[in-house]
Amino acid sequence: MDHVSRASTSSPRAMASASGSASPRNENGLARDEAENADNEFEYAPEHAREDAMDEDPPQAEDATPPMNLFGALEKQARQGDIHDSPLHTASHETSETQPRTPDVDAESAHSLFNNPPNLSRIRRVLFECRDPIEISLEEFETYWPFIDNVWVKQRSNASKEGHCTTDYYMCRLRRPTHRTSDSRPLPEGKRPRKKRVREGGMCNFQIKVVRFEGAYSTVTIARTPGSSSVHSHDLDYIDRVKRNSGLMESARKESVKGYLPSSIFTKFQEDPEKLHEAGGRFLTVTDVRNVSAKWRIQNPEVKLVPHEGYEYQKGYGIVKSQNADGTNDAAQQKPVQSGSSPLLPPDTLSFPQFPLDFLQPYLPNHSERREFPHVTLSYASSMDSKISLCPGMQTVLSGPEAKLMTHYLRSRHDAILIGVGTVLADNPGLNCRLEGAGGFGGLGRMWQPRPVVVDPMGRWPIHPECRMLRTAVEGKGKAPWVVVSPGAQINPQRLMMLKGYGGDFLRIVEYNQHWRLRWEGVLRALASEGIKSVMIEGGGTVLSELLNPEYTNFIDSIIVTVAPTYLGRGGVGVSPDSKLDQEGKPNAALNPRDVKWTPLGQNVIMCGKIRAQDTP
Numbered sequence: 092m093d094h095v096s097r098a099s100t101s102s103p104r105a106m107a108s109a110s111g112s113a114s115p116r117n118e119n120g121l122a123r124d125e126a127e128n129a130d131n132e133f134e135y136a137p138e139h140a141r142e143d144a145m146d147e148d149p150p151q152a153e154d155a156t157p158p159m160n161l162f163g164a165l166e167k168q169a170r171q172g173d174i175h176d177s178p179l180h181t182a183s184h185e186t187s188e189t190q191p192r193t194p195d196v197d198a199e200s201a202h203s204l205f206n207n208p209p210n211l212s213r214i215r216r217v218l219f220e221c222r223d224p225i226e227i228s229l230e231e232f233e234t235y236w237p238f239i240d241n242v243w244v245k246q247r248s249n250a251s252k253e254g255h256c257t258t259d260y261y262m263c264r265l266r267r268p269t270h271r272t273s274d275s276r277p278l279p280e281g282k283r284p285r286k287k288r289v290r291e292g293g294m295c296n297f298q299i300k301v302v303r304f305e306g307a308y309s310t311v312t313i314a315r316t317p318g319s320s321s322v323h324s325h326d327l328d329y330i331d332r333v334k335r336n337s338g339l340m341e342s343a344r345k346e347s348v349k350g351y352l353p354s355s356i357f358t359k360f361q362e363d364p365e366k367l368h369e370a371g372g373r374f375l376t377v378t379d380v381r382n383v384s385a386k387w388r389i390q391n392p393e394v395k396l397v398p399h400e401g402y403e404y405q406k407g408y409g410i411v412k413s414q415n416a417d418g419t420n421d422a423a424q425q426k427p428v429q430s431g432s433s434p435l436l437p438p439d440t441l442s443f444p445q446f447p448l449d450f451l452q453p454y455l456p457n458h459s460e461r462r463e464f465p466h467v468t469l470s471y472a473s474s475m476d477s478k479i480s481l482c483p484g485m486q487t488v489l490s491g492p493e494a495k496l497m498t499h500y501l502r503s504r505h506d507a508i509l510i511g512v513g514t515v516l517a518d519n520p521g522l523n524c525r526l527e528g529a530g531g532f533g534g535l536g537r538m539w540q541p542r543p544v545v546v547d548p549m550g551r552w553p554i555h556p557e558c559r560m561l562r563t564a565v566e567g568k569g570k571a572p573w574v575v576v577s578p579g580a581q582i583n584p585q586r587l588m589m590l591k592g593y594g595g596d597f598l599r600i601v602e603y604n605q606h607w608r609l610r611w612e613g614v615l616r617a618l619a620s621e622g623i624k625s626v627m628i629e630g631g632g633t634v635l636s637e638l639l640n641p642e643y644t645n646f647i648d649s650i651i652v653t654v655a656p657t658y659l660g661r662g663g664v665g666v667s668p669d670s671k672l673d674q675e676g677k678p679n680a681a682l683n684p685r686d687v688k689w690t691p692l693g694q695n696v697i698m699c700g701k702i703r704a705q706d707t708p
């Protein structure tokens with residue numbers, strides 16, 4: 092393997108209990124959003140970035156296009172068909188809507204913490220993408236820029252001699268490296284270093300210049316600079332996760348100086364998720380609110396912080412709405428009672444299995460064992476005729492609801508989930524654990540989340556920000572994938588940067604067998620060297636069939652098959668090892684798992700067995 096990517100490995104796991112309250116592994120660690128939001132804000136431009144900025148004087152293609160106004164940019168965005176958040180209004184309505192308005196102190200805003208200017212979500216995207224140069228009024232700039240300033244880091248400024256015109260050069264935040272501590276700057280006495288996420292920098296080469304012209308009619312022109320990529324290597328959510336914008340944080344600060352508890356402000360924000368997302372606050376944490384109010388709290392130590400009126404602290408739930416006079420309990424609605432129904436959990440959350448899963452225990456990894464290769468579990472769902480999908484490229488549901496929960500439980504018990512590229516292309520899977528309690532589903536950080544691994548020797552997967560694995564990673568609901576490629580695979584540098592930007596990576600494997608197929612031994616060794624101690628292989632047909640051949644059975648510990656009461660027919664994707672002949676040349680069973688156990692689960696039966704001979708390493 093010629094590549095090194097850092098995988099954090101896991102800590103001890105709890106075992107499944109016979110009572111049915113099977114508990115997955117318990118990984119603790121700093122939630123990524125907290126760590127990333129501790130991004131250091133000192134202005135730093137790497138040498139190469141400064142040089143690029145110096146080269147910006149010759150006229151550029153982008154500059155040749157006359158800048159459009161905000162309305163034009165929105166209309167163009169709508170024409171290009173990439174509006175998902177809100178429909179475009181009629182032109183006359185739109186024009187007036189894009190005008191910044193002063194905050195209405197009406198009944199709603201008196202109640203709400205948000206003061207989002209009109210069309211905020213779409214205008215954030217226009218200012219993120221900077222597809223075409225745009226010219227806006229100074230007032231519009233001052234209204235919307237604070238909500239998108241998290242994307243940009245200023246590189247330098249130029250002012251004209253007369254002072255009418257200022258040009259600020261910005262680069263995308265992911266172009267700038269960050270460091271663990273401010274080694275170069277001594278900390279004031281008594282001040283602890285901030286937690287900081289280290290970023291290599293150079294992940295995105297998007298750069299813009301913002302030209303302010305102040306005169307009778309003040310305007311601001313925003314355009315890409317020459318040398319900038321035409322698109323970011325990531326989406327806006329990614330940046331919103333790394334860093335909160337100052338427009339949003341200003342709303343939090345204004346509320347905190349009224350003497351409200353940070354947790355109460357956070358609860359109020361969460362009550363209006365649409366506005367929160369619109370303002371770029373999807374990844375806001377209570378720690379962010381605490382940080383933004385810290386200075387004021389230090390200056391006002393005598394103020395006793397309180398919850399908002401009608402809210403109270405409840406142990407285990409934080410700040411919730413209090414009991415109403417009529418006896419109804421709004422607070423109960425705030426509690427994370429049922430997975431999927433709680434406002435605090437994503438809608439795709441699955442309830443933790445309430446049925447016994449102890450039958451799985453003998454087949455699961457035991458991470459205290461010292462081993463050269465990871466524990467390997469093959470786990471898939473099959474029809475009665477050993478088919479795993481109706482036809483190649485088609486996802487087919489074979490697991491009932493209980494077996495689905497079991498699969499997610501199994502995912503939580505493995506460090507990695509591996510599939511072949513055929514499965515990614517067919518299913519566009521999430522490959523995360525969506526059980527309540529997993530990271531992103533009520534749990535901390537990436538707790539219980541396995542690392543998705545895709546075997547794609549020729550780089551066939553057109554990985555892009557909209558594919559589920561990357562969306563899952565950016566939403567904090569799973570880890571970004573590692574893609575196993577062969578040395579000959581052509582990896583476009585932008586794709587590499589993009590995948591790395593999401594926290595994923597490419598692993599190059601150089602071991603082949605006589606048929607020029609990657610040797611699984613090499614894949615497993617590479618995973619082990621990245622700290623993976625257990626891997627669950629879900630499919631598809633090619634991968635599973637190959638691994639059931641004698642060449643590999645010594646690497647396979649267990650097999651857990653969900654059998655569905657259906658025949659998919661001959662056109663389906665099958666799982667079957669090569670046929671085997673005995674010593675006399677007569678046909679023989681290709682493979683017989685040992686220690687087999689069959690357990691009914693809802694409409695399915697789960698077959699568990701062991702494959703590897705007991706004494707192999």
Ligand SMILES: NC(=O)C1=CN([C@@H]2O[C@H](COP(=O)(O)OP(=O)(O)OC[C@H]3O[C@@H](n4cnc5c(N)ncnc54)[C@H](O)[C@@H]3O)[C@@H](O)[C@H]2O)C=CC1
Pocket residue numbers: 470471472473479480482483484485486487489510511512513514515517518546547548549607608609610611629630631632633634635637664
């Ligand atoms: N019911 C279930 O539990 C599951 C069903 N599926 C289904 O399986 C189907 C996909 O199966 P397949 O098309 O067979 O794709 P696959 O997912 O097995 O991927 C096959 C591809 O992986 C690469 N590959 C795998 N092993 C390799 C090796 N040793 N060396 C070099 N390249 C290697 C090759 O590019 C090969 O074309 C889909 O329809 C999917 O829905 C997939 C997973 C689970």
Ligand SMILES: Nc1nc(O)c(N)c(N[C@@H]2O[C@H](COP(=O)(O)O)[C@@H](O)[C@H]2O)n1
Pocket residue numbers: 470471472486487488489490495498510514515518519520521522523629630653
């Ligand atoms: N256990 C199981 N049962 C089925 O019926 C299936 N179709 C699969 N498919 C596997 O699960 C992946 C989808 O995962 P997400 O739900 O998107 O996380 C799919 O790609 C197969 O690996 N598995």
